[in-house]
Amino acid sequence: QITLKESGPTLVKPTQTLTLTCTFSGFSLITTGVGVGWIRQPPGKALEWLALIYWDDEKRYSPSLNSRLTITKDTSKNQVVLTMTNMDPVDTATYFCAHTLYTSGWVDYWGQGTLVTVSS
């Protein structure tokens, strides 16, 4: 059974760096073809893809946020970490991590999400 769970601060100040951790079970990021992505959703708005990392350490970033994002994995802990620099109130959103396969590309399992508010 695949599960993912996001963790991190619920409140960050403008200009700070956000660090979110996705802890997963039921799969391994050393298995060929496996990937984990991050997606966010501002309150009342649509889903927005942020970043992806695959078993072979290949990484992809949203072009509009590329300069602010870093995604890494820790296979020994079954975790994926997303950092986003220079946070702004418009970055207030629920942040989801998700499982995918390289051969398909769609999200097939979602974490429950974590709400991050950016405010001074």
Next chain:
Amino acid sequence: DIQLTQSPSSVSASVGDRVTITCRASQGISSWLAWHQQKPGKAPKLLIYAASRLQSGVPSRFSGSGSGTDFTLTISSLQPEDFATYYCQQANSFLWTFGQGTKVEIK
């Protein structure tokens, strides 16, 4: 970037109605499209992948069709638990995009 445009943005329907949602891609994506359902306060859930394949456990009243740039999600007979927001997601490139969502509301 590949853009996805969903229509309508919202639809009001009654239980038992047939509902169709469309998703148009800005360039051809073959069948690399998925549909997700999201209920308020919950994470999305995968319904359809590869444009027309039903995810395990999803009721057969849901169906998907299309290829290239034009895709549809159809709910053949709307049930109370189907009132939610639906998003398409393209997987043609390794730069994901989502549609802006279609909210299915009770009439």
